[in-house]
Amino acid sequence: MNAYRLAALLAVGAVLPAPTFANPYETTLANGLRVIVKEDHRAPTVVHMVWYRAGSMDEKDGTSGVAHALEHLMFKATKTLKSGEFNKRVAAAGGRDNAFTSRDYTAYYQIVPKEALPEMMQLESDRMSNLVLDPKEFASEIKVVMEERRMRTDDNPQALTGEAMRSVIFQAHPYRRPIIGWMNDLENMTWQDAREWYRQWYTPNNAYVLVVGDVDHREVFKLAQKTYGGHKSHALPVRKPQTEPEQKGIRRVSVKAPAKLPYLALAWKVPKLMDVRKDREGLALEVLASVLSGHDAARLAKRLVRETRVAQTAGASYDGTLRGEALFFLEGQPGDGKTVAELETALRGELESIRKDGVTAEDLARIKVQMIAAQVYKRDSLVSQAMEIGGFEAVGMNWRDIDLMIEQLKTVTPDEVQAVAKKYFSDDTLTVAVLDPQPLDESQPKPRGFAGRH
Amino acid sequence: MMIRVIKLLALIVLVGAASLASAGVKIQYWVAPTGAKVYFIETRVLPILDVQIDFPAGGVHAPNAKSGLAGLTHGLLDTGAGKLDEEQIAARLVDTGAIFSGQAEKDRASFGLRTLSSKSERDASLELMRTVLSEPTFPAHVLEREKTRSIAAIQEAATKPDSIASKRFAAAMYPGHPYGVTPSVESVTSVQRDDLVAFYKSRYAAKGAVVSIIGDVSRAEAEAIAQQLTEGLPAGDHALTVAPVTKPQQTTIKIDHPATQSHVHIGLPAIARDDPDYFPLLVGNYTLGGGGFVSRLMKEVREKRGYAYSVYSYFAPRKQPGPFEIGLQTKRDQAQAAIKVVDEVLTEFIAKGPTAQELAAAKKNMIDGLALRLDSNAKLLGYLSTIGFYGLPLTYIDDFPAKVRAVTVEQVRSAFAQHVTKENLVTVIVAAD
Numbered sequence: 013m014n015a016y017r018l019a020a021l022l023a024v025g026a027v028l029p030a031p032t033f034a035n036p037y038e039t040t041l042a043n044g045l046r047v048i049v050k051e052d053h054r055a056p057t058v059v060h061m062v063w064y065r066a067g068s069m070d071e072k073d074g075t076s077g078v079a080h081a082l083e084h085l086m087f088k089a090t091k092t093l094k095s096g097e098f099n100k101r102v103a104a105a106g107g108r109d110n111a112f113t114s115r116d117y118t119a120y121y122q123i124v125p126k127e128a129l130p131e132m133m134q135l136e137s138d139r140m141s142n143l144v145l146d147p148k149e150f151a152s153e154i155k156v157v158m159e160e161r162r163m164r165t166d167d168n169p170q171a172l173t174g175e176a177m178r179s180v181i182f183q184a185h186p187y188r189r190p191i192i193g194w195m196n197d198l199e200n201m202t203w204q205d206a207r208e209w210y211r212q213w214y215t216p217n218n219a220y221v222l223v224v225g226d227v228d229h230r231e232v233f234k235l236a237q238k239t240y241g242g243h244k245s246h247a248l249p250v251r252k253p254q255t256e257p258e259q260k261g262i263r264r265v266s267v268k269a270p271a272k273l274p275y276l277a278l279a280w281k282v283p284k285l286m287d288v289r290k291d292r293e294g295l296a297l298e299v300l301a302s303v304l305s306g307h308d309a310a311r312l313a314k315r316l317v318r319e320t321r322v323a324q325t326a327g328a329s330y331d332g333t334l335r336g337e338a339l340f341f342l343e344g345q346p347g348d349g350k351t352v353a354e355l356e357t358a359l360r361g362e363l364e365s366i367r368k369d370g371v372t373a374e375d376l377a378r379i380k381v382q383m384i385a386a387q388v389y390k391r392d393s394l395v396s397q398a399m400e401i402g403g404f405e406a407v408g409m410n411w412r413d414i415d416l417m418i419e420q421l422k423t424v425t426p427d428e429v430q431a432v433a434k435k436y437f438s439d440d441t442l443t444v445a446v447l448d449p450q451p452l453d454e455s456q457p458k459p460r461g462f463a464g465r466h
Numbered sequence: 467m468m469i470r471v472i473k474l475l476a477l478i479v480l481v482g483a484a485s486l487a488s489a490g491v492k493i494q495y496w497v498a499p500t501g502a503k504v505y506f507i508e509t510r511v512l513p514i515l516d517v518q519i520d521f522p523a524g525g526v527h528a529p530n531a532k533s534g535l536a537g538l539t540h541g542l543l544d545t546g547a548g549k550l551d552e553e554q555i556a557a558r559l560v561d562t563g564a565i566f567s568g569q570a571e572k573d574r575a576s577f578g579l580r581t582l583s584s585k586s587e588r589d590a591s592l593e594l595m596r597t598v599l600s601e602p603t604f605p606a607h608v609l610e611r612e613k614t615r616s617i618a619a620i621q622e623a624a625t626k627p628d629s630i631a632s633k634r635f636a637a638a639m640y641p642g643h644p645y646g647v648t649p650s651v652e653s654v655t656s657v658q659r660d661d662l663v664a665f666y667k668s669r670y671a672a673k674g675a676v677v678s679i680i681g682d683v684s685r686a687e688a689e690a691i692a693q694q695l696t697e698g699l700p701a702g703d704h705a706l707t708v709a710p711v712t713k714p715q716q717t718t719i720k721i722d723h724p725a726t727q728s729h730v731h732i733g734l735p736a737i738a739r740d741d742p743d744y745f746p747l748l749v750g751n752y753t754l755g756g757g758g759f760v761s762r763l764m765k766e767v768r769e770k771r772g773y774a775y776s777v778y779s780y781f782a783p784r785k786q787p788g789p790f791e792i793g794l795q796t797k798r799d800q801a802q803a804a805i806k807v808v809d810e811v812l813t814e815f816i817a818k819g820p821t822a823q824e825l826a827a828a829k830k831n832m833i834d835g836l837a838l839r840l841d842s843n844a845k846l847l848g849y850l851s852t853i854g855f856y857g858l859p860l861t862y863i864d865d866f867p868a869k870v871r872a873v874t875v876e877q878v879r880s881a882f883a884q885h886v887t888k889e890n891l892v893t894v895i896v897a898a899d
Contacts, residue, residue, distance in 0.1 A: 054511050055841035087759070096769060099759035104827060106834025108758070125837050155772030159727070163775055163795050167627060167725040270724055272622045308566075309556040318552065321611060324618050348614045378560050385563030385582055391512055392842045452625055452723060 036401065036411050037229040039236075043245045044217030047236045048411060049229035050397060058225030059398045060132045061121040062140070063406055066213035068193075069115045069186040069336050070251065075201060077193015078209045080113040081157050085206055086120065087111075088149045090142040095149060098135055105131060115187055116335040117406040123395065126226045130235055133221075137239040140219070143210055150203035158199070161192045169269035169447050174277065177445035180265045181279055185256040187336045217245035220405055224398040256281070256337055263443040271449035273324060274352045277343040278359060281441040282432075285332030286409065288417040294332040295420055296428040297340060297436070302379045303371050303429065304328035304342075304362060309378065311362055312344070321347045322358040335407050340436070352446055363437050370430035380422050387418060493850065494685060495860055501673035502696040505854045506688045507680040507846055515583040515681035516847045517592070518568070519599065519695060520855045522706035523575035523669035526644040526785075532657050534616060534649030539604075539662045539669075540570040541612060543577065546603040555598065564591035566598075572645055573706060573785045574855050575669070578847075583682035592691060599670070600698030604662045616654050627725040628795075631896040635731040638719055638892040639789060643711055645735070671702035676854035680843050706855075708785045711735045713890040720898035728801035729793075729896040732808065736790035736885045739783045739856040743881040745869045747781050747790075750878035752828040753820040754812070755779025755792060760827070766811050767794060773804040785856070790886055798899050805893070816886055819879030833867045 036050035068079050089095040102109040107124035122132045165171045175190045182188035193201075221240065223232050259281060285294025305312045305328040316323040326344035342363070346355040390396045401411045494506040502519075528535035544559075544566055545552040559566060564581040577599060581591040623629035633648050640646025677692045713735055737747055748756075755763035755778050767777040777794040792812065796804045820828065839845055853862055 055837060057837050057841045096759075096765070100827075103757060103760045103831045106831055106836070106838065108835070108838065123838055125834055128834075152770070152772040156768055156775055159773070159796060160775035162726045162797065167727055270625050272625050273618060307560045309553065309560045314553060314556070317615075318611070321614075324615055345618075348618055381561060381563045385565075388513060388582060389565075389580065392514060392844055394841065449625075 035229075037233075038411075039233050041216065041237060041241050043241065043243050044215075045236070045240050045243070045245075046220035046405070047233060047240075048220060048222050048401060048405065049227065049232045050222075050224040050401065050411075051227060051229055052224060052391075052394060052397070053226050056126050056226050057123065057394065058126045058129050058132075058223060058227055059121060059123050059394045060129060060136070061119055061222040061398055061402060062136045062219055063117050063119040063222065063402050064213055064219045065117055065335075065406060066209075066218060067114050067116040067118060067335075068189060068191040070213065070249075071186065071189065071193075071209075073189075074197060075193075075205045075209075076189040076197045077157065077161075077191070078201060078205050079118055080192055081154060081198070081201060082206050082209050083111045083113045083118050083120075084153050084157055085145060085150065085210075086139055086143060088153070089144045089146060090138050091144060092138055092142060093135075095146075098139065101131065101135060107132070113191055114406075115191060117402075119402060119406075121395075121398070129223065129227065129232070130239075133235055133239040136221075137243070140214060140216065140240070141243050143214075145203050145207045145210065147203045150206060154198060154201060157192070158195065161195060161198065165190065165192060166195070169267070169271045169449070170275050172269055173267040173275055173445050173447040176265050176267050177277055177279065177443060180263050180445070181281070181339065181443045182256055182337070185254050185337055212249050215245050215248070216240060216243045218248055220402075222398050222402055222405075224394050224401070259441045259443075262439045264446075265443070266446045266448045268448045268450050270452050271447060273345045274449055275343070275345050275447035276352050276355050276359075277341060277445045278356065279339045279341050279443050279445075280437050282330065282338050282340045282436045283332065284334070284338040285417075286407065288409075288413050288420050291332070292424075292428060293432050293435075294338075295417075295424050296432040297330045297332060297338075298421060299376065299379060299424045300366070300371075300429050300433060301328045301330040301340065302382070303366070303375050306379060307382050312342075312359075315362065316344065316355075316358050317347070320358065322350045322354055323347050326355075326359065333404070333407055333409065356444065363433055366430060366433040367437075371426050373426060376424065376426060376429075383418050383421060493853075493860055493863070494688075496689070498672075498677070498689070498692045498696055500693060500696040500699070502675040502677050502692060502699075503854055504677045504679065504688070504692040505850045506678075506685065507850065508683070508685065508688070509680060509843065510682050512843065513583045513682050514580065514843060515588055515683055516578065516580050516679070516843055517595070517691060517695070518576055518578040518678045518847055518851050520574045520576045520676045520678070520851050521670050522573065522674045522704060523665070524571045524573045525647070526572050526708050527669055528644075528665065530644060530647045530653075532653055532661060533647045534654040535657050535661055535665055536570040536575060536669075537649065538609065538612060538616070538654075538657055539665045540568065540575045540577070542604050542608060542662060543602045544598045545608040545612075546605040547598040548601040548603075550597065551605070552608060555594065558594050559591065562587045562591040562594070564594075566595070572788075573708065576851065580844075588683075592694065596695050596698060599695060602666060604659055604666070606659050609657075609659055609662065613654055613657065616649065617651050620649060620651055620654065627723050627727070627729045627896045630721060630723065631729040631731050631894050634719060634721060634896070635733070635791070635892065635894040636789075638717060638894060639714055639733060639735055640711065641714055643709060645708075645711065645784070645786070645788075667700045668702060668704055670700055671704055672696040672699040673702065674704045674706070675699065676851065678847055678850035678854055680847050680850060706785055711786045713887065714892055716889050716891050718893040718895070721894070721896045723897035725897040726798065727795040728798045728898055729795050730801060730805060730808075731791060731793050731894045732805075732812075732891060733789050733791035734886065734890045734892055735787040737781050737783045738787045739785060739858070741783070741787075741885075743877075743885060744783065746873050746877040746881035747885060749825070749828050749832065749870055749873040750815075750820060750882055751779055751781055752832065753824045754815050757828065757831065762811050762815065763792065763794075763808065766807050767804060771804075771807065773797075773800055773807065777808075798897050801895060801898060805895075812886070813888070816879075816882045816888070819875045819882065822875060825873070825875055825878070829870050829873070832870050836866065 105128035312326040324345040332338040567578040
């Protein structure tokens with residue numbers, strides 16, 4: 013590391029036009045709906061999002077996947093719009109729209125020329141309480157969801173392994189269920205399940221609106237009052253903690269599926285990162301993940317892929333900022349001629365080397381540089397900025413925590429990283445998952461060509 | 467996260483307009499003393515600089531028997547250069563906060579840099595980029611390792627239904643043509659270090675290079691950067707030349723696989739970059755299968771019948787006619803029914819084109835939505851490099867709304883009838899019953 017260069021870079025970080033003024037801006041309507049606006053005047057475009065704090069973790073056994081199924085149904089008819097009209101209106105405005113469901117939340121967005129923002133707010137407001145759930149539309153759309161499950165999970169060996177793994181990691185906590193839902197639950201889901209979900213969770217006091225782009229926040233606040241202000245809020249179902257009991261012993265799971273390369277994942281239960289001022293262990297875990305695989309020169313790729321070649325691919329990840337429980341993952345595919353066992357030993361060996369020898373000041377300096385650069389680069393994308401704010405708000409944190417977390421991450425010391433490496437990676441809280449590759453039927457695919465009409 | 471898929475590939479391929487328009491930015495063009503063509507947009511709002519160099523060094527330029535050579539040459543550039551080994555290069559890059567990007571496609575190979583524009587970071591990362599482009603050493607031990615990793619990835623892909631389908635689809639659309647060739651275990655095994663050195667010397671010349679620059683630098687600085695990055699490149703003058711394409715005969719290929727869904731690809735070689743029918747096809751495809759949720763294919767296959775999560779169509783223009791493709795995945799026992807629906811939609815569209823109402827909706831989305839596709843430096847860089855590499859007019863971006871507006875129903879109908887000829891359509895179904 014060139015110390016002079018780093019010093020210069022840190023100085024750059026300090027003089028960037030940091031958003032220390034009030035941007036973003038926020039307000040809360042009388043019905044409990046939060047509205048957050050980040051002004052960015054580079055281009056005449058706007059991202060508009062509505063996030064609901066209801067995700068797959070809020071579902072019950074037997075109706076897994078209903079949060080995501082409802083997300084699909086939100087594009088159907090409302091009391092004022094015909095089915096399909098929502099997408100048509102967004103397209104006519106020159107925009108794009110979509111939605112996504114996670115364990116913690118469900119979110120909807122439109123990216124539009126700024127002139128179209130009022131219409132988008134009107135459209136989102138409409139489906140916040142006017143959705144019409146029709147049995148026929150449901151029957152057709154649930155088939156689409158099943159196709160989505162086949163594509164993303166059933167025919168994707170790594171995803172299938174990940175799904176099985178989560179169901180073993182968690183026994184009580186709802187994170188054990190897949191977001192898309194078990195196939196049998198989808199097959200037995202009814203339109204009334206979707207209606208029940210919509211009635212329970214889609215209320216302004218469980219939602220927030222995000223607007224990022226070329227707008228005046230005062231205008232947006234006025235519009236928000238006009239479009240969303242009329243919704244009545246209601247009480248939410250009780251959310252029980254469903255805390256996972258302490259794991260007492262290693263768990264292993266394997267999945268057989270058609271593939272050539274095995275895949276290995278190791279997950280430990282670790283603390284969360286929710287209070288950026290106090291959760292020092294969460295901050296240290298975040299830094300640990302970066303030291304292992306946060307950049308091109310990080311340890312796993314350098315040692316396991318390039319030096320020893322024990323891995324074809326290797327990575328580490330930690331997500332501690334979530335509503336449920338946190339995990340630290342190591343994963344990879346073995347290199348040519350290497351076994352899953354050798355890869356597991358090598359991945360654990362990297363943790364062991366940090367437990368024993370710690371990390372260096374140079375390791376941490378590199379990560380700081382990455383964080384500073386990433387903070388600048390993310391400003392080139394309205395969507396990245398909106399997603400970041402949305403993700404923090406979804407777990408009950410605040411957009412103010414974004415910059416604060418980065419500042420706090422910069423204060424993590426080598427000792428703190430070594431301490432979490434020593435404390436949290438015992439076998440007793442570990443789950444190991446392996447994809448056990450199976451040959452395709454009839455060994456290799458054989459072209460069965462014939463000419464003719466399809 | 468589950469994202470409802472939206473495929474706007476055709477629109478993504480190339481739609482451009484003025485700039486971060488409100489900032490009053492414009493494209494500047496010049497030829498560097500080295501002979502490299504340079505395209506530049508100055509925008510000082512963010513302290514970021516993006517530079518990309520495109521070379522006529524895509525897969526089409528390697529011998530078929532050595533397919534994979536273009537990707538390996540490109541991939542090894544930053545694994546040894548000048549006096550630096552791959553770990554030193556990675557460390558230097560990381561220490562400046564910069565990112566390298568790029569890929570080898572069929573026609574071109576791109577090498578990109580995103581860096582902070584502050585002088586010390588910028589100077590250090592540009593010098594690193596210059597070194598890896600001008601003095602690559604192609605270390606033998608790295609080549610051996612990367613060949614092994616490529617082969618493992620090829621073998622893994624040969625088990626995945628969508629990869630199998632894509633590979634077979636390319637081969638069936640372009641029999642005997644380099645556009646139809648994809649790397650195999652044998653072809654990658656045969657690649658030697660000398661091949662990389664020779665390919666680099668012949669394809670990474672300054673005179674064939676297109677330098678795209680956008681961000682927080684002045685014209686004078688951009689000129690110096692373009693010169694710095696290209697003056698050490700190999701000598702030579704290698705233009706992009708690709709053998710002509712012959713359309714295939716209509717065929718259907720079925721491939722066994724245990725997957726729960728059939729993966730279906732339908733298409734043919736359809737359109738070259740410089741084809742005058744580009745706009746009628748682009749605008750028409752919005753209605754057929756490019757317009758995401760509002761396209762006819764989406765309505766008929768997904769919304770009405772629940773056959774598929776994702777169904778789309780796109781044109782991917784290349785130097786020689788690139789593919790038109792319709793794709794979908796569906797539960798295997800309904801694959802034939804889904805294909806029948808696609809066939810009906812396509813037949814109807816080729817015969818009649820869009821309705822006047824559909825055409826108006828397509829134009830409105832493409833013209834009004836232009837700003838969305840130009841609202842970041844990263845997006846603009848993509849348009850700069852494509853305009854530069856394929857020699858599109860500098861006014862392409864400014865002309866875009868008028869060109870879209872001018873398209874008529876009859877032009878769409880006639881362009882589809884001419885380019886999407888059913889007697890040449892190739893269908894590949896993996897995991898067919």
